[in-house]
Amino acid sequence: MDKTIIKNTYQILDWDSNFFRHKFAKIFPQILKINELVEILSEMKEQNIRIAYWASDPGDEESQEGAKRFGGVFS
Secondary structure: OOHHHHHOOEEEOHHHHHHHOOEEEEEOOOOOOHHHHHHHHHHHHHOOEEEEEEOOOOOOHHHHHHHHHOOOOOO
16 A cells, blocks of 8 residues: 555544643544555554554444454444
8 A cells, every 4th residue: 555545544633642642543444454454553553653543334344354353442
């Protein structure tokens, strides 16, 4: 995945990051292939992002599998 595309798939959450003193971000696409999620999470790790929110599509099996594989918490 192109780095420009990766950067457009998440946003740093300034308020959360400032308040908790750790980088927080939100992943935008509700549906991601596992390999796309791997690339996004890798980029986020390079950026020292510690927490990521992702409202993944509950009806998309691959997104749900990816969330589970990488320690997602479902609520």
